[in-house]
Amino acid sequence: MKIYSTLTRTKEELVPLAPKEVRMYVCGVTVYGVSHVGHARSAIVFDVIRRYLAFKGYRVTFVKNFTDVDDKIIKRAQEEGVSPSELSERYIAEFYQDMEAIGVLRADIEPKATDHIPEMIVLIERLLAGGFAYVVDGDVYFEIRQFPGYGRLSGKNLDELLAGARVEVDERKRDPRDFALWKSAKPGEPSWPSPWGDGRPGWHIECSAMSMRYLGESFDIHGGGEDLMFPHHECEIAQSEAATGQPFARYWIHNGFVNLGAEKMSKSLGNILTIRELVKRHDPDALRLWLLGTHYRNPVEFAEERVRETARALERLRGLIIEAERLSVPGIDGRYPNALERGYPEAWLAAIGHGELTRRAHPCVERFTDAMDDDFNTPGALAALFDLSHELYRYREAVGQGGKRADAFANGVRLLARLGWALGLFQRPAEGVAPSPARAAQAEPLVAEREQARNQRDWKRADELREALRKLGATVEDTPTGPRLKWERT
RNA sequence: GGCGGCGUAGCCAAGUGGUUAAGGCGGAGGUCUGCAAAACCUCUAUUCAGCGGUUCGAAUCCGCUCGCCGCCUCCA
Numbered sequence: 001m002k003i004y005s006t007l008t009r010t011k012e013e014l015v016p017l018a019p020k021e022v023r024m025y026v027c028g029v030t031v032y033g034v035s036h037v038g039h040a041r042s043a044i045v046f047d048v049i050r051r052y053l054a055f056k057g058y059r060v061t062f063v064k065n066f067t068d069v070d071d072k073i074i075k076r077a078q079e080e081g082v083s084p085s086e087l088s089e090r091y092i093a094e095f096y097q098d099m100e101a102i103g104v105l106r107a108d109i110e111p112k113a114t115d116h117i118p119e120m121i122v123l124i125e126r127l128l129a130g131g132f133a134y135v136v137d138g139d140v141y142f143e144i145r146q147f148p149g150y151g152r153l154s155g156k157n158l159d160e161l162l163a164g165a166r167v168e169v170d171e172r173k174r175d176p177r178d179f180a181l182w183k184s185a186k187p188g189e190p191s192w193p194s195p196w197g198d199g200r201p202g203w204h205i206e207c208s209a210m211s212m213r214y215l216g217e218s219f220d221i222h223g224g225g226e227d228l229m230f231p232h233h234e235c236e237i238a239q240s241e242a243a244t245g246q247p248f249a250r251y252w253i254h255n256g257f258v259n260l261g262a263e264k265m266s267k268s269l270g271n272i273l274t275i276r277e278l279v280k281r282h283d284p285d286a287l288r289l290w291l292l293g294t295h296y297r298n299p300v301e302f303a304e305e306r307v308r309e310t311a312r313a314l315e316r317l318r319g320l321i322i323e324a325e326r327l328s329v330p331g332i333d334g335r336y337p338n339a340l341e342r343g344y345p346e347a348w349l350a351a352i353g354h355g356e357l358t359r360r361a362h363p364c365v366e367r368f369t370d371a372m373d374d375d376f377n378t379p380g381a382l383a384a385l386f387d388l389s390h391e392l393y394r395y396r397e398a399v400g401q402g403g404k405r406a407d408a409f410a411n412g413v414r415l416l417a418r419l420g421w422a423l424g425l426f427q428r429p430a431e432g433v434a435p436s437p438a439r440a441a442q443a444e445p446l447v448a449e450r451e452q453a454r455n456q457r458d459w460k461r462a463d464e465l466r467e468a469l470r471k472l473g474a475t476v477e478d479t480p481t482g483p484r485l486k487w488e489r490t
Numbered sequence: 491g492g493c494g495g496c497g498u499a500g501c502c503a504a505g506u507g508g509u510u511a512a513g514g515c516g517g518a519g520g521u522c523u524g525c526a527a528a529a530c531c532u533c534u535a536u537u538c539a540g541c542g543g544u545u546c547g548a549a550u551c552c553g554c555u556c557g558c559c560g561c562c563u564c565c566a
Contacts, residue, residue, distance in 0.1 A: 225566030
């Protein structure tokens with residue numbers, strides 16, 4: 001399969017350092033506030049990448065960090081009159097809640113910067129010993145001139161960076177572009193002892209230290225939002241490769257932004273839309289489906305209406321799962337909340353049990369994996385999924401005729417659910433939106449009475465009751481097996 | 491100023507040198523239905539911002555023009 005790497009700006013064949021094993025590190029969040037749609041996109045993109053690699057049969061080790069010490073955290077903690085660690089712990093808990101709400105699996109390892117100060121100190125010492133860094137008044141800086149590759153990832157040359165003249169002017173630095181590895185302690189700020197005096201780590205060093213700790217000095221994939229390309233990832237490469245003399249990450253993956261209207265969304269602009277708010281209004285699967293409808297490297301513009309449209313498309317796919325479950329096929333197993341399973345599309349195709357349906361499903365599955373193999377082309381994969389759903393509905397229409405069998409249909413749906421799993425879809429109960437118990441209790445007698453009216457061919461009364469149910473938020477669908485309620489999201 | 495990206499149907503969005511330009515939403519007609527809903531069938535871009543060029547052949551490559559956006563500073 002091919003992955004676009006920012007480092008080379010081309011799609012490259014994925015060749016992991018160890019066969020059949022992928023080690024990936026993704027820069028997580030700085031925990032000083034609630035997460036927004038942009039974080040959701042990044043989390044979902046890498047969740048899908050991780051899932052699909054597992055689906056392909058790779059053993060994936062996925063590390064995603066928390067930055068729990070930095071200027072913003074300290075500032076916010078002071079404003080709120082709590083300790084920085086209290087603040088970061090709170091937002092870590094919030095982050096987990098949000099991720100669960102949108103169906104993002106936990107990473108295998110989720111390290112916090114403050115738990116890895118010793119590793120960072122060791123790394124900084126290596127850099128000092130190698131002549132890549134220098135100490136000034138308890139601060140340690142990385143000297144970028146000592147690392148010729150600096151600027152390669154972001155495609156910047158050093159002179160342009162200087163010409164930009166936005167770099168912080170600090171007389172003590174040998175070069176204005178040098179960046180801090182260690183910052184000396186200021187009163188009232190958290191600090192740790194170090195060979196250079198009490199202080200705290202610079203931003204970039206944590207990711208180098210933690211990725212090396214858990215994945216080794218060289219690993220396969222390093223990812224994050226496109227904004228992290230420079231300076232963060234650029235600095236990570238410099239300090240890591242300077243320290244080890246080894247190539248750091250092999251493939252660099254950056255996801256595009258979520259814009260709000262014409263503007264980018266960011267905490268500093270204050271125009272954020274939180275995940276918390278979003279999942280109140282939208283089905284999490286609709287949110288995911290909407291996000292995956294655009295390739296991960298392209299920007300996407302958020303609009304409530306787009307997500308609502310996507311929810312209608314989702315209903316089509318989900319209708320199949322509901323249908324299959326109604327055929328009492330036990331547990332459509334597209335849902336594996338905590339298990340990463342490798343995929344065997346060929347076996348699943350064969351397991352359908354009816355040659356005709358297998359034959360029709362086959363090209364859909366192939367297009368699905370071809371699209372995903374091509375730099376995680378989720379829009380292409382979704383197109384294949386919709387085509388598969390189409391084939392399944394067609395087949396279901398004809399069940400009972402010409403050898404078409406309900407069990408084959410259900411097996412086909414199971415295949416669809418498995419493909420969906422690789423995208424993180426269909427992991428919740430297929431019924432989707434569940435009514436509150438109170439509403440369900442209210443609806444029950446109305447449905448019963450309506451059935452009675454229909455049996456007596458009292459269409460007027462039946463329609464009144466349909467209307468009454470609609471006011472409760474439920475749409476009635478009459479099916480051969482009886483009425484079915486579809487609840488609105490409230 | 492430097493670097494990079496984008497402009498495909500009413501809307502969203504794949505495709506990046508060669509059969510009929512995916513898919514979704516929306517819309518039109520039909521089947522089914524007491525009526526609906528869902529599903530199914532048919533249709534909905536002779537054309538890919540514009541203009542030139544390369545090529546037997548371009549939405550796809552090159553040049554120019556217009557429009558939009560991102561990064562260069564904390565940010566997913």
